Amino acid sequence: VDVPLVPKQFHLGMFEIGRPLGKGKFGRVYLAKERSSNFICALKVLYKSELQHGGGVEKQVRREIEIQSNLRHPNILKLYGHFHDSKRIFLILEFAGKGELYKHLRRESRFPEWKAAQYIAQMASALQYLHRKHVIHRDIKPENILMGIHGEIKISDFGWSVHAPNNRRATLCGTLDYLPPEMIRSGSKDNWYNEKVDLWSLGVLTYEFLVGEAPFEDTPIMTQKRIARADMTIPEWVSKEAKDIIKRLLVLDPDKRLPLEEVLQHPWIIKHCVKGERAANREKALSK
Numbered sequence: 001v002d003v004p005l006v007p008k009q010f011h012l013g014m015f016e017i018g019r020p021l022g023k024g025k026f027g028r029v030y031l032a033k034e035r036s037s038n039f040i041c042a043l044k045v046l047y048k049s050e051l052q053h054g055g056g057v058e059k060q061v062r063r064e065i066e067i068q069s070n071l072r073h074p075n076i077l078k079l080y081g082h083f084h085d086s087k088r089i090f091l092i093l094e095f096a097g098k099g100e101l102y103k104h105l106r107r108e109s110r111f112p113e114w115k116a117a118q119y120i121a122q123m124a125s126a127l128q129y130l131h132r133k134h135v136i137h138r139d140i141k142p143e144n145i146l147m148g149i150h151g152e153i154k155i156s157d158f159g160w161s162v163h164a165p166n167n168r169r170a171t172l173c174g175t176l177d178y179l180p181p182e183m184i185r186s187g188s189k190d191n192w193y194n195e196k197v198d199l200w201s202l203g204v205l206t207y208e209f210l211v212g213e214a215p216f217e218d219t220p221i222m223t224q225k226r227i228a229r230a231d232m233t234i235p236e237w238v239s240k241e242a243k244d245i246i247k248r249l250l251v252l253d254p255d256k257r258l259p260l261e262e263v264l265q266h267p268w269i270i271k272h273c274v275k276g277e278r279a280a281n282r283e284k285a286l287s288k
């Protein structure tokens with residue numbers, strides 16, 4: 001197993017800093033090279049001052065480090081290590097060669113079904129790995145997915161993930177589009193810490209990959225109302241298999257959502273992701 005950055009004390013002088021790769025609410029990400037090994041990585045720089053005023057975001061960063069450091073899966077962005085100085089926290093992250101997935105989605109408007117199915121299969125595999133470790137991501141959306149050099153996707157940003165169950169007070173910010181009904185409804189927050197919240201978000205992600213916009217996209221008030229009623233329409237040009245998997249994930253009752261094992265066995269996934277199927281389809285197309 002490639003473990004290029006062996007865990008030890010890291011410090012900024014060990015890295016040659018390259019171009020900025022992106023910026024978030026509390027910091028920036030730079031391309032970086034570890035000098036002794038020439039290993040290329042992404043260095044996320046977070047400013048302590050900004051975290052302190054972020055309303056408990058410091059705990060989120062600690063959780064992100066604690067959770068992501070122990071994960072090892074091809075579709076989860078690796079966190080190799082971290083260090084800090086007086087003003088900043090540094091996360092040494094895997095460099096995703098093809099950048100942020102949402103930029104690809106916006107550029108292509110929407111993904112063809114074979115590509116969407118392959119991405120959803122990779123997401124389901126990563127979520128299955130996370131749930132087996134009782135980690136819930138809770139913030140699955142295109143903005144938190146990166147793409148590796150071979151086009152494989154990588155879940156990043158574990159700032160919202162939790163070890164289930166957890167009595168965390170969560171303040172939500174950013175888009176409502178991906179929130180499941182149990183996180184929209186007031187009342188008991190027990191369901192907030194149930195892995196099945198990620199199944200709902202996987203359904204929203206499937207819809208957005210295929211249609212190019214989120215299923216409940218509307219004004220903030222209307223979005224909440226539509227989520228609470230699972231009120232969405234799937235365009236008629238979406239294949240019946242794709243419609244079926246979306247409908248089986250966007251179910252109000254968390255216990256009735258399609259389990260990840262069944263997502264990976266769904267006809268829409270098998271049709272586009274199993275090598276034999278693709279060869280068979282090619283054979284069929286050629287024989288016409």
Ligand SMILES: Cc1cc(Cn2cc(-c3c(Cl)cnc4nc(-c5cn(C)nc5C)[nH]c34)cn2)no1
Pocket residue numbers: 021022023024025026027028029042044045093094095096097098099100146156157
């Ligand atoms: C703070 C802050 C910013 C962000 C969003 N963000 C993530 C990255 C990023 C990471 Cl963490 C890892 N690998 C990346 N590769 C790219 C990239 C590659 N190309 C060709 N273009 C880009 C851009 N970005 C990466 C950058 N910003 N999260 O927290």
